[in-house]
Amino acid sequence: MAKTDVERKSKNSLLIRKTKKESDSSGIRVISRAAEILKIVSKHPEGLTLREISDRVRLPRSTVQRIVSALDDANLLIPASPTSGVRLGPELIALGSLAKQFDIIETLRPLLVQLAKDLGETVDLAVLGSEKAVVVDQIPGVHPLMAVSNVGTSLPLHCSASGKALLATIQPEELAKLKKHYRLTARTKNSICDWDVLMTELEEIRRSGLAYDREECFTGICAIGAALRAPTGEFASISMPVPSERFLRTEKTLVSTLLERTGTMQSRFMR
Secondary structure: OHHHHHHHHHHHHHHHHHHHHHHHHHHHHHHHHHHHHHHHHHOOOOOEOHHHHHHHHOOOHHHHHHHHHHHHHOOOEEEOOOOOOEEEOOHHHHHHHHHHHHHHHHHHHHHHHHHHHHHOOOEEEEEEOOOOEEEEEEEOOOOOOOOOOOOOOEEOOOOOHHHHHHHOOOOHHHHHHHHOOOOOOOOOOOOOOOHHHHHHHHHHHHHHOOEEEEOOOOOOEEEEEEEEEOOOOOEEEEEEEEEHHHHHHHHHHHHHHHHHHHHHHHHHHOO
């Protein structure tokens, strides 16, 4: 009896393992088919019907319908019209944005590391978020007293070096729309809270390539920033926040080095 029980248990274990293996294989097949459907639909911005997708991927219409339904639930596909067909969904835009940020980080990190090493100051990389500058990478400085924020921190567009540098890259028509509802909130007594004053400063940033924050965002912290267009086509800003006392002593070196390095990097991108 004991032997039979062991054999039965052994067979059941093998059955469980086999079932799990088959389940994994089935899951991989579904993912592969879903990816293939997304690629095919991406080539047809006007949308494709289930029958058209079925013909192109050579799968039964019922199988395609199940996969498309799951992709629709995840907003990866959406109806192309009220009656028939599907096209790529808005969730892919968010995923694409994340991919772009990763490309920018990977591309610009060597510059950030070298800047931090040469100057000993914290170097931030930020991109334009929803009416804010978002820090997506940072190389901390080496000084005992330094300015450090977390990756993911949001900085105001009107009173941070990163924000102003990015704000200066926005097209005039988009900037006009922003002015209608973006509030110039005072973060410190030095914050710019007048659009006319800010617009004049943005013109200077476009001319010189440099944006300044002189204790406008945080009391006791100054910063300089410069924007450049990454190979992805998206603008990013590189900035260095520095305690005010040290900033005043080293400003000329910080300015010349940041301009030189970002200029060199931008030239490489334009090749």
